[in-house]
Amino acid sequence: xxxxxxxxxxxxxxxxxxxxxxxxxxxxxxxxxxxxxxxxxxxxxxxxxxxxxxxxxxxxxxxxxxxxxxxxxxxxxxxxxxxxxxxxxxxxxxxxxxxxxxxxxxxxxxxxxxxxxxxxxxxxxxxxxxxxxxxxxxxxxxxxxxxxxxxxxxxxxxxxxxxxxxxxxxxxxxxxxxxxxxxxxxxxxxxxxxxxxxxxxxxxxxxxxxxxxxxxxxxxxxxxxxxxxxxxxxxxxxxxxxxxxxxxxxxxxxxxxxxxxxxxxxxxxxxxxxxxxxxxxxxxxxxxxxxxxxxxxxxxxxxxxxxxxxxxxxxxxxxxxxxxxxxxxxxxxxxxxxxxxxxxxxxxxxxxxxxxxxxxxxxxxxxxxxxxxxxxxxxxxxxxxxxxxxxxxxxxxxxxxxxxxxxxxxxxxxxxxxxxxxxxxxxxxxxxxxxxxxxxxxxxxxxxxxxxxxxxxxxxxxxxxxxxxxxxxxxxxxxxxxxxxxxxxxxxxxxxxxxxxxxxxxxxxxxxxxxxxxxxxxxxxxxxxxxxxxxxxxxxxxxxxxxxxxxxxxxxxxxxxxxxxxxxxxxxxxxxxxxxxxxxxxxxxxxxxxxxxxxxxxxxxxxxxxxxxxxxxxxxxxxxxxxxxxxxxxxxxxxxxxxxxxxxxxxxxxxxxxxx
Amino acid sequence: xxxxxxxxxxxxxxxxxxxxxxxxxxxxxxxxxxxxxxxxxxxxxxxxxxxxxxxxxxxxxxxxxxxxxxxxxxxxxxxxxxxxxxxxxxxxxxxxxxxxxxxxxxxxxxxxxxxxxxxxxxxxxxxxxxxxxxxxxxxxxxxxxxxxxxxxxxxxxxxxxxxxxxxxxxxxxxxxxxxxxxxxxxxxxxxxxxxxxxxxxxxxxxxxxxxxxxxxxxxxxxxxxxxxxxxxx
Numbered sequence: 001x002x003x004x005x006x007x008x009x010x011x012x013x014x015x016x017x018x019x020x021x022x023x024x025x026x027x028x029x030x031x032x033x034x035x036x037x038x039x040x041x042x043x044x045x046x047x048x049x050x051x052x053x054x055x056x057x058x059x060x061x062x063x064x065x066x067x068x069x070x071x072x073x074x075x076x077x078x079x080x081x082x083x084x085x086x087x088x089x090x091x092x093x094x095x096x097x098x099x100x101x102x103x104x105x106x107x108x109x110x111x112x113x114x115x116x117x118x119x120x121x122x123x124x125x126x127x128x129x130x131x132x133x134x135x136x137x138x139x140x141x142x143x144x145x146x147x148x149x150x151x152x153x154x155x156x157x158x159x160x161x162x163x164x165x166x167x168x169x170x171x172x173x174x175x176x177x178x179x180x181x182x183x184x185x186x187x188x189x190x191x192x193x194x195x196x197x198x199x200x201x202x203x204x205x206x207x208x209x210x211x212x213x214x215x216x217x218x219x220x221x222x223x224x225x226x227x228x229x230x231x232x233x234x235x236x237x238x239x240x241x242x243x244x245x246x247x248x249x250x251x252x253x254x255x256x257x258x259x260x261x262x263x264x265x266x267x268x269x270x271x272x273x274x275x276x277x278x279x280x281x282x283x284x285x286x287x288x289x290x291x292x293x294x295x296x297x298x299x300x301x302x303x304x305x306x307x308x309x310x311x312x313x314x315x316x317x318x319x320x321x322x323x324x325x326x327x328x329x330x331x332x333x334x335x336x337x338x339x340x341x342x343x344x345x346x347x348x349x350x351x352x353x354x355x356x357x358x359x360x361x362x363x364x365x366x367x368x369x370x371x372x373x374x375x376x377x378x379x380x381x382x383x384x385x386x387x388x389x390x391x392x393x394x395x396x397x398x399x400x401x402x403x404x405x406x407x408x409x410x411x412x413x414x415x416x417x418x419x420x421x422x423x424x425x426x427x428x429x430x431x432x433x434x435x436x437x438x439x440x441x442x443x444x445x446x447x448x449x450x451x452x453x454x455x456x457x458x459x460x461x462x463x464x465x466x467x468x469x470x471x472x473x474x475x476x477x478x479x480x481x482x483x484x485x486x487x488x489x490x491x492x493x494x495x496x497x498x499x500x501x502x503x504x505x506x507x508x509x510x511x512x513x514x515x516x517x518x519x520x521x522x523x524x525x526x527x528x529x530x531x532x533x534x535x536x537x538x539x540x541x542x543x544x545x546x547x548x549x550x551x552x553x554x555x556x557x558x559x560x561x562x563x564x565x566x567x568x569x570x571x572x573x574x575x576x577x578x579x580x581x582x583x584x585x586x587x588x589x590x591x592x593x594x595x596x597x598x599x600x601x602x603x604x605x606x607x608x609x610x611x612x613x614x615x616x617x618x619x620x621x622x623x624x625x626x627x628x629x630x631x632x633x634x635x636x637x638x639x640x641x642x643x644x645x646x647x648x649x650x651x652x653x654x655x656x657x658x659x660x
Numbered sequence: 661x662x663x664x665x666x667x668x669x670x671x672x673x674x675x676x677x678x679x680x681x682x683x684x685x686x687x688x689x690x691x692x693x694x695x696x697x698x699x700x701x702x703x704x705x706x707x708x709x710x711x712x713x714x715x716x717x718x719x720x721x722x723x724x725x726x727x728x729x730x731x732x733x734x735x736x737x738x739x740x741x742x743x744x745x746x747x748x749x750x751x752x753x754x755x756x757x758x759x760x761x762x763x764x765x766x767x768x769x770x771x772x773x774x775x776x777x778x779x780x781x782x783x784x785x786x787x788x789x790x791x792x793x794x795x796x797x798x799x800x801x802x803x804x805x806x807x808x809x810x811x812x813x814x815x816x817x818x819x820x821x822x823x824x825x826x827x828x829x830x831x832x833x834x835x836x837x838x839x840x841x842x843x844x845x846x847x848x849x850x851x852x853x854x855x856x857x858x859x860x861x862x863x864x865x866x867x868x869x870x871x872x873x874x875x876x877x878x879x880x881x882x883x884x885x886x887x888x889x890x891x892x893x
Contacts, residue, residue, distance in 0.1 A: 172750040177750075178712070180736065
C-alpha cells in the first residue's frame with residue numbers, strides 16, 4: 001500500500017485539475033444547453049495567453065489576467081457570436097459549432113505560436129514537505145487546494161447566492177425566468193465567463209507538467225468529459241468526485257502498468273477517463289441521460305426539402321473531370337489528386353452517418369487507420385491485394401455494428417461523446433497492440449505490380465471510389481435512406497409504424513465503417529506506410545467540421561470537403577495557407593453549422609433566391625397576383641368567405657381607452 | 661396603475677404570421693377576457709405582449725410607455741406579469757426558491773408571507789420541489805408571482821386547465837382579488853361563462869385577428885360564439 005501513496009498524491013493533483021475543467025464544462029452545459037467540445041481549446045488558448053503575459057508580467061498577475069480577463073472575454077465572444085446565433089438550430093448544429101471552435105482555436109494557436117511544444121516554468125514552488133514519511137510537493141498541495149476551493153465556491157454560489165438561484169432558474173425554465181424579471185441572456189453569458197475561467201485555471205495548472213503543446217492541452221481537458229458524463233452532465237458534486245477518482249485511478253494505473261511492463265498497456269492510464277466515459281454512456285439506464293433543453297428561438301430557419309434523388313448529373317460531371325485530368329498533372333499533383341479522390345470516399349462514408357442519419361461519429365479516423373493496418377496484416381498473411389482490400393474493410397464492419405447499438409439508445413450529443421471515447425480508447429489501447437501497429441509502430445502496404453505506377457493507381461482509386469459513392473447514393477434514395485431520415489426526425493414515429501430502428505442503424509454504421517476502412521486501405525496503399533500518428537483522433541474532429549462546413553447532406557459536399565481539406569493546401573503551397581487552413585475551417589464551420597447543407601446548400605439557396613428575384617423582376621410588381629395568392633393560401637376550402645369582414649370589426653363598439 | 665394597449669400588432673413564428681394587425685386595449689384596473697377557438701392566436705397574443713414572441717409590426721404600450729422593443733425581463737420589471745399556460749413554476753426548484761425568484765429585489769420573507777396568506781397550502785410545502793406539487797398547487801404557486809410582484813397588468817393563460825372545479829373556484833377568487841386591488845387583467849380561459857362573469861370587456865380572436873369587441877352583456881347573442889369559438893356558453 002505504502003508504495004502507492006506517492007501515485008495517489010499525483011493522482012489527486014491531476015484529479016484536481018480534471019475537477020476544475022469538468023465543473024466548468026458542466027456549468028456551461030447546464031446553463032446554455034450547449035455541450036462545448038471546445039472547452040479544452042479554451043483552456044489551451046488561455047494558457048497560451050498566460051504564457052505570453054508571463055514574459056512581461058509577474059506570474060500571479062499574468063495568471064489573474066488570463067483567468068479573470070482573457071478567459072471570460074473568450075466566454076463572452078463564444079456566447080454572443082457562437083451559441084446565441086445557433087439558438088433553436090438543434091443540438092447537432094451546436095455540437096458541430098463547438099467542434100469548429102476547437103479546430104479553429106487549435107489552428108489559431110499553432111498559427112500564432114508554432115506547432116512545437118514549449119516548456120512552462122513551474123508556477124508554484126517545487127519544495128516538498130513530509131507527511132507520514134513520504135514527500136508531498138507544495139505545488140501538488142496547492143493544486144488540490146485550488147480545485148477543492150474552486151469546486152466548493154461553485155457549489156456554494158449555486159446554492160446560496162441570488163445569481164446562483166437565477167442561474168438554476170434559467171436552467172429550469174428560461175422563458176419563465178425572463179417573465180420573472182431575470183435577464184436570462186446575461187445569466188447565460190455570466191456562466192460562459194465563469195466556465196471559461198474554470199477551463200483557463202485547469203489549463204494553466206496543467207501546463208507546467210505537460211508543457212505548452214496546443215494539442216496535448218486541448219485533449220487533456222477532453223479527459224474531463226469522463227468525469228462530466230459520470231455526473232450526468234448535471235451534478236457538480238458527483239462530477240468533482242468522479243474527477244478526483246479518475247485522477248487517483250490514473251495514478252494507481254500508472255504504477256501498476258509500470259510494474260507489469262507490457263508496452264501495449266502504456267496507453268491505459270491516459271485512457272481511463274474514456275473508459276469511464278464510454279462505460280457511463282453505454283451502460284447507463286435508458287432514458288437516464290437526457291439532454292438539457294437548448295435555448296429555443298422563435299425565429300426558425302426555413303427547412304429546405306431534403307432531396308433524395310440520385311445525383312446522376314453531379315456524379316457524372318465530377319468523375320468525368322477526374323477521369324480526364326491526369327494528363328494535365330505532374331507527378332506530385334497526381335498524388336494530390338489520388339489523395340483527394342480517396343478522401344471523397346471517406347467523406348461520403350462520413351456523410352452517411354452525419355448527413356443522412358444526422359448522428360455524430362467522431363471516430364472515423366480509427367476506422368481509416370484500422371483499414372490500413374488490417375490490409376497490411378492480411379497481405380503479410382498472404383492474401384492477394386485485390387482480395388485483401390475489400391476483406392480488410394469487411395473485417396471492420398463488426399466494429400461499426402458495435403457502435404450502432406449506442407447510436408440507437410443515445411441522442412446526438414451522447415453518441416458524439418461515446419464515439420470520442422471510443423476513438424481515444426482505440427488510439428491508446430488498440431494501436432500499440434500487434435493487432436494493429438504493434439511494437440514497430442508502423443505497417444507497410446505493398447501495391448501489386450499492375451498498380452505500382454502512380455497513374456494506374458489513380459485510376460484504380462477512382463474506380464473504387466465511384467463504386468463506394470454509388471453505394472452511398474443508393475442508400476440515400478432507397479427505403480433505408482427514407483427510414484434514416486425519418487429516424488432522425490422522430491424515432492417514436494418510426495417505432496409507432498412498426499419499423500425497428502435496429503436494422504437500419506446497424507446497416508448504416510456497417511456500411512459507413514466499411515467505406516471508411518476501404519478509404520483507409522486506399523490511403524495506406526497510396527503512401528505505402530502508415531503509423532499511429534497518420535490518422536489521429538484529432539483528424540476525426542477536423543473531418544467532421546470540414547464535412548459539415550462543405551455540406552454533409554449531398555455528394556457535392558463530400559467532393560468539396562475533400563478538395564478543401566486535401567487539394568487546396570497542396571495547390572497553394574505557401575505555408576500561410578496550410579497554417580491558417582484549420583482556422584478558416586473552424587470559423588467557417590461555426591458560421592455554417594446552422595446552414596442547410598453547409599456551403600453547398602448555401603450556394604444553392606443563393607442561386608435559387610437569385611432565380612426567384614429574376615422571375616419577380618420579369619413579372620414586375622403585379623400586386624393583384626400577390627393578393628390573390630394570399631387569399632387562396634388562407635381559404636379553408638369550404639367556399640365560405642374566410643376572412644373576417646374588416647368593416648364590421650372596425651365599426652364594432654369601441655368603448656375602451658387606456659386610462660392613465 | 662397602468663393598462664396595456666396594442667396597436668395593429670403583427671407577430672408570428674418564422675414565416676408564419678399568427679397575429680394580423682391586432683388592436684386591443686386593457687384599460688387600467690379593468691378585466692378583459694380573450695376568447696377564441698383553438699389556434700386563434702390567444703396564447704401568441706399574450707406571449708407577444710410579454711415579450712416571448714417578438715412583434716413584427718405595430719406598437720405595444722404599457723401605460724404611457726412603448727414596450728414592444730424591450731426584452732421580456734424589462735417588461736416584467738415594468739409591471740407586466742404573464743402566467744404562462746401550464747408552465748408557470750420552476751419545476752426543479754423548491755417552492756421557497758420559486759418564491760425567491762418571483763420576488764427578486766424585494767424581501768423573501770414578505771413574499772412568502774403574502775403567498776401563504778393567499779394559499780395556505782403552500783406554507784406546508786415550502787421545501788418541496790415545485791414539480792412534485794399537484795397541478796392545482798402548482799397553479800397557485802404560479803399565481804403567487806403576480807401576487808408578490810405587485811404587477812399592474814396580469815395576463816393569465818388558461819389558469820383552470822386540467823384543474824378540479826374546487827381549485828378553479830379558489831383561483832378565480834384570487835383573480836377577483838386582483839381586480840379589486842385595481843390591477844388590469846387579461847385572461848384567456850376555457851370556461852367561457854366564468855370568464856364572462858369576471859370580465860369588463862370581451863375580445864374574440866379569429867384566425868389571428870380581432871373578430872369581436874364588446875361587453876359581456878353583448879355576448880348573450882349566441883351567434884357570436886357559434887361563429888368564432890365553436891361553442892355556446
